[in-house]
Amino acid sequence: MKGIIITDKGFGASIQDKGRFGYREYGLPSAGAMDEYSYIVANWLVRNTPGEAVIESIFHGLEIEFLSTAVFSITGGKAEVILGNKKIECWKAVRASKGDRLRIDKLASGMRNYLAISGGFRIDPVLGSMSTYIPAGLGGYRGRMLEKNDIIPLYPSVLNVLKKRSAPAGSIPSFPDKMVLRVTEGVNFDMFPEKIRNSLLGREFSVSPQSNRMGIRLEGSDPGAIPGRQILSYAVHPGTIQVPPDGKPIIMGSDCQTIGGYPQFANIIHADMYKLGQIRAGTEVKLKLTGKEEASEAREKYYRELEKFSDKSSAVCTDCFEQRP
Numbered sequence: 001m002k003g004i005i006i007t008d009k010g011f012g013a014s015i016q017d018k019g020r021f022g023y024r025e026y027g028l029p030s031a032g033a034m035d036e037y038s039y040i041v042a043n044w045l046v047r048n049t050p051g052e053a054v055i056e057s058i059f060h061g062l063e064i065e066f067l068s069t070a071v072f073s074i075t076g077g078k079a080e081v082i083l084g085n086k087k088i089e090c091w092k093a094v095r096a097s098k099g100d101r102l103r104i105d106k107l108a109s110g111m112r113n114y115l116a117i118s119g120g121f122r123i124d125p126v127l128g129s130m131s132t133y134i135p136a137g138l139g140g141y142r143g144r145m146l147e148k149n150d151i152i153p154l155y156p157s158v159l160n161v162l163k164k165r166s167a168p169a170g171s172i173p174s175f176p177d178k179m180v181l182r183v184t185e186g187v188n189f190d191m192f193p194e195k196i197r198n199s200l201l202g203r204e205f206s207v208s209p210q211s212n213r214m215g216i217r218l219e220g221s222d223p224g225a226i227p228g229r230q231i232l233s234y235a236v237h238p239g240t241i242q243v244p245p246d247g248k249p250i251i252m253g254s255d256c257q258t259i260g261g262y263p264q265f266a267n268i269i270h271a272d273m274y275k276l277g278q279i280r281a282g283t284e285v286k287l288k289l290t291g292k293e294e295a296s297e298a299r300e301k302y303y304r305e306l307e308k309f310s311d312k313s314s315a316v317c318t319d320c321f322e323q324r325p
Contacts, residue, residue: 010061077110
């Protein structure tokens with residue numbers, strides 16, 4: 001059969017795609033890849049159709065065995081990757097033979113890697129997406145993180161039309177231990193006294209180990225308490241920054257809830273959202289207030305960069321389209 005088998009789950013891995021949209025009004029988060037940029041490039045490298053599912057892995061240790069010949073790519077954090085007994089480069093298309101083992105051995109920077117395989121995974125979508133939302137046991141592979149001995153079938157691809165290609169060096173992002181995240185004012189920005197606003201924007205926070213796909217928690221040496229104000233719970237979304245009474249901000253991630261009751265201080269601008277997927281515990285984070293015009297210009301620049309990875313060519317076997325759900 002065409003497929004892969006998980007031989008080591010590492011620190012954790014799940015099936016993710018662009019996300020599950022149109023259901024937040026029912027309380028269902030979008031889920032999807034935490035690092036949109038790396039996800040999109042991974043699929044482009046192997047000429048998958050846009051929106052194809054990938055494996056999102058956390059840190060190192062993930063190992064798979066190819067049950068058939070395949071072309072794959074790995075993007076995301078700076079990783080040492082081994083195919084068989086040979087180191088290979090990330091951010092490029094690589095061919096694997098049946099029986100080859102692929103391992104993400106070390107992750108020097110960043111937090112997540114994205115493994116795309118030409119043709120895509122033969123997994124039925126749930127509510128229009130293959131993304132795994134673990135709290136509800138929904139989507140992906142049996143609604144859970146991948147485990148050792150899981151076998152994931154693949155759709156066929158036309159391997160002979162795949163030419164070696166790699167992402168341009170200037171398009172490969174770095175994920176340093178110190179990051180500046182640009183933000184715009186949140187709906188409750190004016191609720192915060194000026195002294196508190198200046199403190200939140202001037203402090204270097206450290207990412208808490210308690211962070212996950214739902215929220216990235218920031219810690220400071222002396223964050224200070226936020227004056228108590230009662231607000232009604234209302235909509236939040238990925239990138240919203242809530243501030244609880246203890247003054248430690250929480251940045252909403254891909255699996256975040258749909259409503260929240262903490263004051264919303266700011267929002268991560270769209271062009272910086274992909275960075276959230278690569279922030280590991282201990283990373284120093286600083287929030288930089290940005291105007292709407294600058295945020296809009298950054299968004300347009302981000303989309304222009306993504307246009308480099310939006311060609312229409314596909315390596316999926318055209319005889320197999322009708323088999324896909």
